[in-house]
Amino acid sequence: MIVKLSDIEDRLIVKGEIASPVFENLEEEQFTIESPVRFELVITKLDDNVRISGPVRSTVIMSCSRCLEEFSCPLETYLDIEVEPKRLLSHEAEVELRPDDLDIYYYDGDEINLDPLIYDEVLLNLPIRPLCREDCAGLCHICGKNKNVESCACSQYASTVLGEKLKNFLNT
Numbered sequence: 001m002i003v004k005l006s007d008i009e010d011r012l013i014v015k016g017e018i019a020s021p022v023f024e025n026l027e028e029e030q031f032t033i034e035s036p037v038r039f040e041l042v043i044t045k046l047d048d049n050v051r052i053s054g055p056v057r058s059t060v061i062m063s064c065s066r067c068l069e070e071f072s073c074p075l076e077t078y079l080d081i082e083v084e085p086k087r088l089l090s091h092e093a094e095v096e097l098r099p100d101d102l103d104i105y106y107y108d109g110d111e112i113n114l115d116p117l118i119y120d121e122v123l124l125n126l127p128i129r130p131l132c133r134e135d136c137a138g139l140c141h142i143c144g145k146n147k148n149v150e151s152c153a154c155s156q157y158a159s160t161v162l163g164e165k166l167k168n169f170l171n172t
Ligand SMILES: [Zn+2]
Pocket: 064, 065, 066, 067, 068, 069, 131, 132, 133, 136, 137, 138
């Protein structure tokens, strides 16, 4: 969605949603958008900058980092950024960019495209180690069974062996 700054007096509230297919070409990411990404953003004109803030919500499908099963993960984040006009960025300033400046956004001319800002917000807020549930038992590292679904004897055996070794170690 593109907003025209000349249409905004002081502030503007934009509500909308981005359909999931828009995210499909972001193939490097291990997720699928399940429901449209909904946003309700307040766009405030400051002097030269523009502040954009408000909730961004969606549901994504990710693979659990323990059991590898796909699960549905609600995503609710709050976007709060300032966007600077591109013309203020001199060549010198570009060279001196510090790492903490990297998430400054720029707009060109009279228009701001909200879509890339919203994508970034979603990408930045995906869980790094997604879990289908807090206490996911994961896969057995010996037989590979999903321990949420069925139990196996491996871990018991493994812990007994380890227990025996530990006992021997402590007794010597
Ligand atoms: Zn899991």
